[in-house]
Amino acid sequence: MSPAFPEISKIPYEGPASKNPLAFKHYNPTEVIEGRTMADHLRFSVAYWHTFRATLSDPFGAGTAIRPWDDGSNSVENACNRARVAFEFMEKLGAPFYAFHDRDVAPEGASLAESNRNLEAVAQVLKEEQQRTGIKLLWATANLFTSPRFVHGAATNPNADVFA
Amino acid sequence: MAKELGAAGYVFWGGREGYASLWNTDMKREVEHLARFLHLAVDYKKAIGFERPFYIEPKPREPTKHQYDSDAAACLNFLRQYGLLEHFKLNLETNHATLAGHSMAHECEVAAAAGALGSIDANTGDELIGWDTDQFPTSLYLTTQVMLVVLKMGGFTTGGLNFDAKVRRESFEPVDLFYAHIGGMDAFARGLKIAAAIRADGRLAEMLKQRYASWDSGVGAAIEAGQEDFRSLEKHALSRPDPVQHTSGRQELFENIVNELICAG
Numbered sequence: 116m117s118p119a120f121p122e123i124s125k126i127p128y129e130g131p132a133s134k135n136p137l138a139f140k141h142y143n144p145t146e147v148i149e150g151r152t153m154a155d156h157l158r159f160s161v162a163y164w165h166t167f168r169a170t171l172s173d174p175f176g177a178g179t180a181i182r183p184w185d186d187g188s189n190s191v192e193n194a195c196n197r198a199r200v201a202f203e204f205m206e207k208l209g210a211p212f213y214a215f216h217d218r219d220v221a222p223e224g225a226s227l228a229e230s231n232r233n234l235e236a237v238a239q240v241l242k243e244e245q246q247r248t249g250i251k252l253l254w255a256t257a258n259l260f261t262s263p264r265f266v267h268g269a270a271t272n273p274n275a276d277v278f279a
Numbered sequence: 280m281a282k283e284l285g286a287a288g289y290v291f292w293g294g295r296e297g298y299a300s301l302w303n304t305d306m307k308r309e310v311e312h313l314a315r316f317l318h319l320a321v322d323y324k325k326a327i328g329f330e331r332p333f334y335i336e337p338k339p340r341e342p343t344k345h346q347y348d349s350d351a352a353a354c355l356n357f358l359r360q361y362g363l364l365e366h367f368k369l370n371l372e373t374n375h376a377t378l379a380g381h382s383m384a385h386e387c388e389v390a391a392a393a394g395a396l397g398s399i400d401a402n403t404g405d406e407l408i409g410w411d412t413d414q415f416p417t418s419l420y421l422t423t424q425v426m427l428v429v430l431k432m433g434g435f436t437t438g439g440l441n442f443d444a445k446v447r448r449e450s451f452e453p454v455d456l457f458y459a460h461i462g463g464m465d466a467f468a469r470g471l472k473i474a475a476a477i478r479a480d481g482r483l484a485e486m487l488k489q490r491y492a493s494w495d496s497g498v499g500a501a502i503e504a505g506q507e508d509f510r511s512l513e514k515h516a517l518s519r520p521d522p523v524q525h526t527s528g529r530q531e532l533f534e535n536i537v538n539e540l541i542c543a544g
Contacts, residue, residue: 120453126461136458142468148475151434156426156471158439159464162400165413165445166456172448179451208460214290214441217280238280245284253288253439254334254370254398255281260294260342270316271296271309271347278312 119184119200125207144209160212160253164219167201189222191233195240202244212253218261282329287437288398289329290370291317292336297343310347314361321366332437334370334397337386339379341411350379351389358395368397372443373421374404374411384424391432398438399425401463415444415463419541422470423477430474440467473544482536486529 129138144154170178184200186193198220205213221237224230245251259269267273281289296313298304320333335358339349348354351369358364369390376386390396403416416422429435442463446455477483493499498515501507507515 123454123457126457137461139461139465139468141465141472148471149430149478153468153471156429156434157464157467158435159467160439160441161460162441162443165443169445171446171451176448179448181451181453204456208457210460212439212441234280238283241284252281252284252286253441254290255284255286256290256292265295268295268297268309270293270313278316
């Protein structure tokens with residue numbers, strides 16, 4: 116797989132005098148403050164949904180995001196490729212953590228069983244990439260708001276089947 | 280799956296757990312169902328051996344007209360009422376705080392005071408806009424205030440600073456993703472340094488302590504220790520000179536010192 120960000124390598128710390136837009140001026144992960152490193156105090160995490168799934172549309176306009184690595188389809192293959200791009204980004208940025216909703220990382224299927232299978236497939240890639248890079252999952256969550264089945268709520272839905 | 284991938288925690292943001300109209304809603308019953316759901320989640324967590332914390336993320340509204348987990352105080356009340364507080368911490372987001380009519384510093388203080396500040400969604404909103412803009416945080420005043428609360432509580436254990444923020448629709452190139460995150464990370468690193476400098480400087484803490492000095496001894500200490508009642512306090516009040524001497528709150532001086540230390544960072 117060719118890199119998604121070929122012109123960008125690991126973002127360095129260059130200090131407050133730097134004018135390099137692709138360098139940190141203050142975030143020096145190993146610098147110690149009150150007995151702990153900056154990395155340990157701050158525990159930065161990247162949000163999978165905003166950074167790797169947002170098309171940048173708004174209620175009045177179509178998406179504008181240029182994301183050449185994304186084929187625009189809802190396939191598991193696209194989702195797996197996207198996961199590898201996500202880790203390339205986070206590794207270059209130097210973020211130690213990430214967070215996701217289930218529906219960010221894998222496409223919903225025609226049935227709950229298929230959705231679960233899709234999630235399993237992408238989870239494999241995420242696990243490999245976590246092991247390769249040392250980047251960890253800060254937290255995960257479930258998207259219980261986008262699908263029309265949650266129109267009246269998820270846990271608070273008047274229909275008990277939706278709660279289930 | 281969270282357990283499989285070694286997640287340090289699990290979040291619940293109830294985007295649809297609220298109402299669009301009270302006319303067709305049984306709010307009490309819905310809130311009870313939410314509590315039941317979270318209890319089932321706690322049971323399941325125990326059953327599968329997932330030993331990480333759960334977080335609730337408050338937001339007052341949007342997409343609902345009113346979301347039940349509205350702000351830190353509402354969440355804490357809900358958790359206490361339904362016996363869930365021991366299993367949950369809060370995940371606070373700046374833009375959600377301001378939508379609820381609070382500063383992020385306020386929400387952090389409320390959660391930290393309850394020992395429930397678990398994690399933070401580091402973003403900012405636009406206080407002149409009525410919806411969740413989820414922008415990257417760049418204000419040093421914001422990041423300094425947040426890091427002061429984080430340092431005071433002893434730092435994150437399982438949580439962290441998650442950038443729940445998106446680049447603007449007009450910032451559509453891949454490189455913008457880097458600029459945005461670098462900015463947010465630098466803003467918080469700088470806020471951390473300034474917060475540590477404020478703590479090391481000590482003036483603000485000393486002035487604050489002085490303001491409450493009358494609670495550290497005498498009748499103040501006795502009230503805090505539960506040794507006074509209305510009768511004994513009436514005796515005390517009758518024995519004191521009238522009127523009580525006040526000292527200034529010195530808000531402007533506090534703000535001047537904050538400015539001095541932020542600009543020095």
